[in-house]
Amino acid sequence: MKKKYSIYSLVKNSLSDNQNWKKMWRNPEPRKFYDVIIVGGGGHGLGTAYYLAKEHGLKNIAVIEKGWLGGGNTGRNTTIIRSNYLWDESAHLYEHSLKLWENLSAELNYNIMFSQRGVLNLAHNEHDVKEIRRRVSANKLNGIDSEWVDPNQIKKLVPIMNTENCRYPVLGASYQPRAGVARHDAVAWGYAMRADELGVDIIQNCEVKKIRTAKGKVQGVETSKGFIRSNRVGVVASGHTSVLAATAGIKLPLQSKALQALVSEPIKPVINTVVMSNAVHAYVSQSDKGELVIGAGTDGYNSYTQRGGYNIIEDTIRAIVELYPIFGKMKMLRQWGGIVDITPDASPILSKCEVEGLYFNCGWGTGGFKATPGSANVFAHTIAKNKAHKINAPFSVDRFVSGRLVDEHGAAAVAH
């Protein structure tokens, strides 16, 4: 690795007033031809390029991004990482990812600030209790650290939570200690830097306008910087995947909606784990800066506006204040929206399609950040070998024809 970060490099650069840090990646002009083109420079796309170069020995790769790196959903999520999903297929995928997260800072030699502070998924009624206990058991069978905790144990973990005097009292929760959060920008930057060192061309401010195909094979992409030829194109464009797929004549079972998040003014540490609640729809964690990071539900209509309605924020804030009365007088600093691509079964699509050489990594909906390394890793395998990895084989787009869906609406935890 060329750029090595250490205590020594920190001291050395601070002596020169931090003026001599090297650029983390080049800013090349696109070549005429690439072996593989990845459309979309978020975490999943940059990670795919990194694993293609590192694990599959491909050299001539481009990542094409219409804006700036990590400016889409990679920089807009609430940074929660966990793997406590119900079905075997999802558990394997998200656990594969969590194992990669645990070693990612070391692998990239770049601090992604992965903090395993645990996640609580709250139960507020008898049905929740049964459903979450079932999920805990399913997790244990898949070797995932998940346990049922009662309200007393929850009180110990999160003393500020109002578990009793509320409209929907807290009856228990699942707890996954290995879950946590990471700094989402650093994930994109870390992958970008190491992919760039392995020879990947990262082309920013270049929009892919059309995927060109002929005789059932992919020919390349038409971009705002001209046509770029390639036999293999991987589309990792989250909310805009449908738009790109349509240019190649492909219909995918995706609906794009705005998902909002917001952060508060920074305060001293009050909550040292991630708390999520499906039933009242409130989830919150505290960032290292001290801001509360809050995720809302999706706005209930298709949109590409990266905004969303105030009523959705009001719903989630109402639930947060009921669960944590101590937050009642806090001020919110920023609010934003990202466009998420939702599938009918709330599970992703990592798949080939009927056009040869065209691959899709999409449908992550409201919870793709946690899967970034795992998704990138198996998607790189799918592109390199033209065959799904055994982990992403169940997430083929053909499942909507065969009917073998992976229904994760319960574990997805965000209303949509």
Next chain:
Amino acid sequence: MFTIRCPYCGERDQSEFSNGGEAHVARPKDPEQISDREWSEYVFIRANPKGIYYERWVHTHGCKKWFNAVRNTSTDEILKVYKIGENPPPLKEFKNTIKTPSGEPDVGSGNFSVKKP
């Protein structure tokens, strides 16, 4: 957040309405004759355009009636509202409201490549 002109009640806040997804999706006439793939298209695949979108809304916290709307999904601008049973307005009626090839609005968007420097 925007307002919607309900054809029965007039202009109201969007939060009074619920969205019913794509409009004018016809159930296959002979479901037992069609292939699994065609059935899958009917069940799972819906239009998801960036730009002109024909959709259904219901005035949940109002008259509770269903109606159709034409909306530009890149700006959330509602271009037309019409009642159930009426013919959908032709696409060409709205084409000139879309300024860029991808349907991206020139303001309020992260897409710099379609903006003038």
